[in-house]
Amino acid sequence: LPSCNAVLEAYSQLGYPDRVRLLFDSMPERDMATWTIVLTAYSQLRHLALVEDVFNNMPFHDLFLWTAMLSAYSLSGNLSKCEKLFLSMKNVDFVCVNAMVTAYARNGHLEECKSLFDKTPSSNLVLQNSMLSAFCKAGYINDAKTLFDSMPERDLVSWNSILDVYCENGDLQETKFLFDLMPEKSTVSFNIMLAAYSQGQQVDLARKFFETMPEWDLVSWSTMLAMNTHNGRFSETIKCFGSMALEAVDADLVSFTSVLLGCNHAGDLKTGLLIFLSMGFDYGIENPTKQQYGCVIDLVARAGYLEVAESLILSMPFVAE
């Protein structure tokens, strides 16, 4: 059973919800861990109905499962259900309180977030990191800095969070200063620094910095794609998209959006269509969003193929506006 669960969790982390489902259905016995893994897998899909179904059909509930459910409500924007569940819980621990703190922050309720944080007797590192990130999201730079400075210990997440505060605030100098000061760095740290250059309109510096990065993940590439598109450097966007494939980093919905926007701005119908089709055929992205359909329809229509544009509109999986 533990090994089954481990495989189940691996499928979930790799993003294979279908396999999670298949394995789950075929498992002869299941324990609490099994259910929690499945619930978490579904909640990452943002498919709340499915998650609630699992939760309600559970024979037993424990703290882990409740926390996973809190997180599911939080991710899907159901703050009131989240809060209700939290208040109904008899025992809570740090992980669970932290999930609730994050839920408030994620859904724009900084007051409640801060209040729960302050109310929690002995804070810990993760909780403080969540609060840091909450201040960042709300643009409370000074509160973030005060908290960061007062923390008895800091880990990589703390540093990345405070780095992001200055990056989001558009303070390139301070971001760079902190970045150089960091005791250790991860790809996330590099990605934040890259975003700071990009936000500061320092396209050339960003490009240079990108070259020096120890490794690139999907976020690094997406940041570059978006930057090139925003600055009207369409050929760079396409070049980037090609390099990304060469590095075997699979583009996702976010990175495709930047590329399609680039095609749109450049009025490159041929490339836009190729990319749009490749998204489904080669990358298995079956659910283009309105924004992506919008790019392609715009391109097609501007090129004068009004009938094609019309049939595209009719083929969309949602109602046209």
Added chain:
RNA sequence: GUUGGCUCUGGUCCAG
């Protein structure tokens, strides 16, 4: 003496 839950980074259309 590790089978499961929480914290950090990317596109933001539409609307206004």
